[in-house]
Amino acid sequence: MTDATALPGQPRGAVASGPATARAVNVLAPNPSAMTLDGTNTWIVAEPDSALAVVIDPGPLDDAHLRAVIDAVERGGRRVGLTLLTHGHPDHAEGAGRFAELTGTRVRALDAALRLGDEGLGAGDVITTGGLELRVVPTPGHTADSLSFHLPADRAVLTGDTILGRGTTVVAHPDGRLGDYLDSLRRLRSLTVDDGVHTVLPGHGPVLEDAQGAVEFYLAHRAHRLAQVETAVEAGHRTPSEVVAAVYADVDRSLWPAAELSVRAQLEYLAEHGLI
Numbered sequence: 200m201t202d203a204t205a206l207p208g209q210p211r212g213a214v215a216s217g218p219a220t221a222r223a224v225n226v227l228a229p230n231p232s233a234m235t236l237d238g239t240n241t242w243i244v245a246e247p248d249s250a251l252a253v254v255i256d257p258g259p260l261d262d263a264h265l266r267a268v269i270d271a272v273e274r275g276g277r278r279v280g281l282t283l284l285t286h287g288h289p290d291h292a293e294g295a296g297r298f299a300e301l302t303g304t305r306v307r308a309l310d311a312a313l314r315l316g317d318e319g320l321g322a323g324d325v326i327t328t329g330g331l332e333l334r335v336v337p338t339p340g341h342t343a344d345s346l347s348f349h350l351p352a353d354r355a356v357l358t359g360d361t362i363l364g365r366g367t368t369v370v371a372h373p374d375g376r377l378g379d380y381l382d383s384l385r386r387l388r389s390l391t392v393d394d395g396v397h398t399v400l401p402g403h404g405p406v407l408e409d410a411q412g413a414v415e416f417y418l419a420h421r422a423h424r425l426a427q428v429e430t431a432v433e434a435g436h437r438t439p440s441e442v443v444a445a446v447y448a449d450v451d452r453s454l455w456p457a458a459e460l461s462v463r464a465q466l467e468y469l470a471e472h473g474l475i
C-alpha cells in the first residue's frame with residue numbers, strides 16, 4: 200500500500216480544478232480511486248503580481264496532467280519557479296522528475312532521495328519564490344517525510360495527506376507513526392488558533408474553510424479509533440487483522456488493508472505508552 204490516504208468519516212464535498220484562495224489554484228490529477236478520492240490536488244501558488252509560481256505535488260507520472268499544470272501556470276502569465284513535495288507517495292511525487300524536466304526547475308522535499316538540486320526542505324524553512332511566503336511545517340505521521348506549507352497571506356495551509364478534504368488519513372505504519380501524527384495535528388491546530396489559519400488546501404478532496412474544525416475532527420477521530428482498538432485488544436482480538444475486523448466493520452473491506460496500517464500504528468502507540 201503506497202498511495203495511502205482516505206478512510207470514511209466526513210461528509211462528501213465537491214472538488215474541482217480552479218482557484219481556491221487569492222494565491223492558490225488547484226489542478227486535479229486524473230487518478231481518482233478509493234484511496235485518492237477525486238484524484239491528487241496539484242497546487243499552483245503565486246503572489247498575484249509575480250511572474251513566478253510554486254507548484255506543490257505535481258502528482259502521478261501522467262504527461263497530460265503535468266502539461267495541464269504548466270498550461271494553468273502560463274495562463275496566469277507566469278512560469279514555474281520551484282516545485283515542492285508534501286511527501287514521497289507516488290500519487291503526489293511520481294511525476295516530479297518529469298515535471299522538473301519540462302519546467303527546468305528544482306524539486307525540494309524533506310526526503311533527500313526525492314530532491315532535484317541541492318536544496319533540502321525542513322522545519323523553519325521559508326520559501327520566498329516570486330515574493331511568495333510559504334512556511335515549512337513538519338507534519339510527520341501519515342509518512343515520516345510529510346510536510347505542510349503555511350501560506351500566511353491567504354490564512355491557509357497546504358496539508359498534503361496529513362488532513363484530507365474528506366474522510367480521514369492513514370497512518371502508514373511503519374513509516375508513519377501515531378505519536379508523530381498526533382503531534383502534527385496539534386501543530387496544525389496551533390496554526391489555526393495562534394496564526395489565524397482558516398483554510399485547508401488538502402492533497403485530496405475539497406478545500407476546507409473551517410481549518411480548526413477539521414483539525415479537531417481529526418484529533419477526536421483518532422482518539423475514538425484508539426479507544427476502539429484498546430477495547431478490541433482487551434476483548435481478546437490479538438492480531439492486527441482481527442482488530443481491523445472488529446474496529447473497522449463500518450468501513451468498506453476494500454479499505455481494510457489501509458486500515459490495517461493505521462491499526463498497526465495504533466497498536467505500536469498503545470504498547471509504547473504501556474496501555475496494552
Ligand SMILES: [Zn+2]
Binds near residue numbers: 204286360
Ligand atoms: Zn500519501
